[in-house]
Amino acid sequence: MTDPVLELLRSRPDLAELAAFPFNFDVDRAHHVEEVHLASGATLEPIAGDDTGGTYFLSGGTAVLHASSDGYASLVADSVGDALQMLVRLPWWCEELSAGMDEEALLDAVRRADEEAREEFAPELDEQRAALISGLGLPDRSLAELFALSESATRRTEPEHVLLNSQELCAYRLEEPYRQCLRDVVLAPGREALELMRCGDPGVLTETAADPVLRAGVLRAAHHDRRAGDLPLLRALLEQEDSARTEWYEERWRAAVLVASHGRDEDVALLRSATDGQVTDGAGAVEWARAAEAGRGGPGAAPEDEFTWIELAHRQGRVEHARIALIRLLDDTGPDPDRLRRLSRALERIGDHAQAARAQFNLLSLQDTGWDRASEAYVLARLERLRGDLAAAGRALGRARAAVGADGTAPDGTVEQWHRRGLGRLVTEQHLELTLAAVEAGDTELARTTAAHARLLLDTIAAESAKKLSELSTRAKWAVAALRPHDG
Template identity: 45%
Template sequence: MTGRDRALQLLRRRPDLADCAAYPFDVDLARAEHGEAVRLASGAALEAVAGDDTGGTFFVCAGGQVLYASSEGEAGLIADSVDEALEVLIGLPGWHDYTGLAPDVDDTALAAAVAETEGNLREYYGPDLDADRSALLTALGLREVPQPQLIRRLHRALLRTEPDFLLLNAEEGCAYTLLDRLPRPPLWQTVLEPGQADLALLRADRTRWPEVAADAARRATALRAAQYDRRDTDLSFLRVLLQHEAQHGATEELRLAAVLVGLHGQQQDHQLLHSLRAASYDVLCHLGGFPDIAAELSTWAAEFDESNHGADPEDEPEFTWAELARRQGRTELARAALLRLLDDAGPRDAALLAGLADELTQLGDFTQAARARHLYASLQDDPTRRGAALTDLASLQRRAGDVEAAGRSVQRAVAVLDGPQPAAATDQLALDLNLPEPQPTTLAWRTLGLGLSVTEEHFRIAQEATTVGLHAVARASLAAGTALLLELPRPTEALHQLARETTQMLDGALSPIADQRDSAGG
């Protein structure tokens, strides 16, 4: 027994205390089973310990925090430990009524809200609510905290639900909505804050310029901060940030840095940007329409600025801030924002879904990346794009550990890319003139890089299926990949080597099985 779950252990040992906790305080240890499988988006452990009469469940997280999930798909952190949670739940029967109270309400208003809720409870339970509450708290060794203080503590916990305690439906991957509607800072504010600090640092201390400029995430965030807080005196360090960003190719921050520098219209900056474009084809294309003369630099930058950047961070897509959070190393913050975007995505969001799949892949969340790519693939009408998306989906499913689904996806990719075969000619004129039969177009995609990718994925799936003992899947994928390999006009030696390694791997895995069968037969 640990100090932080002492009260829970007492409830488990004392049926009389457990009965009192269940009624009237609605913390029932006998209901410790949620209506559907759930998991934390972070992958951290979760244990159901109790439930209430609405179908909601209380979970203990790996760090001891208590998360509540309703039967209606809402979830929220309610305390930092089981003991603190019980102080709230016993001290505030009807606690759900207080999750929507404004955080700036004074103690008098909070006490009035409690009096109203508990007055209704006493109509059903009787006059002993206060006495039973005091007795239960005392028996469990818990404090009887003033109720307004408990509400404020509950609110502080609820505000910490995201990003670290985001709850998902384990089967579908969709996120639970927040249990409360308390005001929170927007994502851009949280992500931009370190950039604002670095911007102040750049302005105050020239010796810190190399440090900020050399760090890709800090450089990008500082440039974003400079976008919304522009000063003429920033030009010198903006040039430094621009030159560092140009070393990383065509990024959105490169374009932003070029605009922030170009707006000043300096001759030397025209020369600097011209040299950066000349040194890299990617930069050349990314900074299109660049003027030949320095006098037009500021006009070019202003037009770029108007079409691509804004003066208010709230106008920037949420995806931008989620991506930047990921680059800052704030994994759970990025994941929570990306999953919320994924849950809200619709038929018109194909480009967003593609970006979400890429970002979730960068986070290593292949299950959610596959979910985004699956939706993206379903929106593609062009066979080549759909086939490519299905191939990428197969790769993500394989890396997520769902090898059978990966096998089905890559089979669908080939079927989509090949399309329906043309029917044989039946036109009598065509037959009389001895016109050639219509030729299938299935070989076209095999001549492209897509042919190499699809073939390689077959072998990768076969290897992974062999590793996990799915030998039927492995054999089918190896056979299909080998057939495709023979049809490729220019297969690489690396692909041939992968085919040989896959064959040897599967043969090695099947040999012991064959030996066992021979021994059993003998």
């Protein structure tokens, strides 16, 4: 459904003219300087522009997002009507507005700015403002309320309204004060549960003990806010971590450190089990806890890096929070192979294959040996295929073949016996997967070309590897055979 205020602007040239000047919301400039989309995948529609090259969008169908021409984007309001109220009553020329101002201070600041605007470019400002407010039927809200709504909207830009450059996939920036602190977001449930447990709520302790994700948050919250009275609940959580023995060793380690730091003899048996025999007595428990933390910054320090909070966000189901944090990390990452590899794998785990491929492409460019280039190229091929860019996947496999000399060129001497090792099977497997994807997509030329390379690779790699790929090879063979002779 079209926003009623936007519909009025589109159908009333007189109102549209007032919105464009002096309030800089021009529905005739509803286009952006580059192709963009939302990281969340929600709908995005340009609805107006300003005279600096910036653009207003409908984000997700109703909210208004502003993107500047210099790479910043933030949520303005939850509707076009709210956005116009802010632009008309707290206009762009009012540069002295700040959080903490009360109604009187805001009114004074707007009056001073309006006086300058009347003298410099808008002598009929009062009449223009009144006509636009009346014509659009905008309600009469206090400036303090409008300013609070504006601040609230900007703080809600992440994660649902983050704008990406569609070609480079980089995120538009958001001013630091309005960025969400992912650590606070993911720790909030744990902090809340911890406080309830401290107040003696047995139901929350039972719930936390049964929920590994909530336990992770509580343990991290307790690590950063240590209290002597927490020992009984920490002991209960450690018992659960020790008995569950999940893949998340970090939680068991953290619970053991927190319990061991109290040095109680009655906890030795539990700690011996949780630490695989490293703790054998009460005094040793304290020493073990100190030593365990020493390598992570010492007691009370924050050993976690950004990936800790990203992983916890993902486990909590906050996929968009995790995605945005990873994208912004990728935007800020230079030629750092280890970090790029972590980003690529983390983005793939949350299902963002396009961003994972961006990280992987940068990682591939940093590899020095043929073996490493082939290893990272086959990963890039998989990611490009999963994102749907089959041509890019084909190019990545070409780089893998060139790196090991499978295309007839001489390798650099570091990839001997590649065909008899796991690398040969992995590269061949990606050729077969791409063949099937190309057939399904109707790209017969790519299907046949990739299948031809796959046949050569199957004859080259170890017999045991080829045997493991026999089912996939047969499917690819018959898929290509089913193509009509004149296809492509």
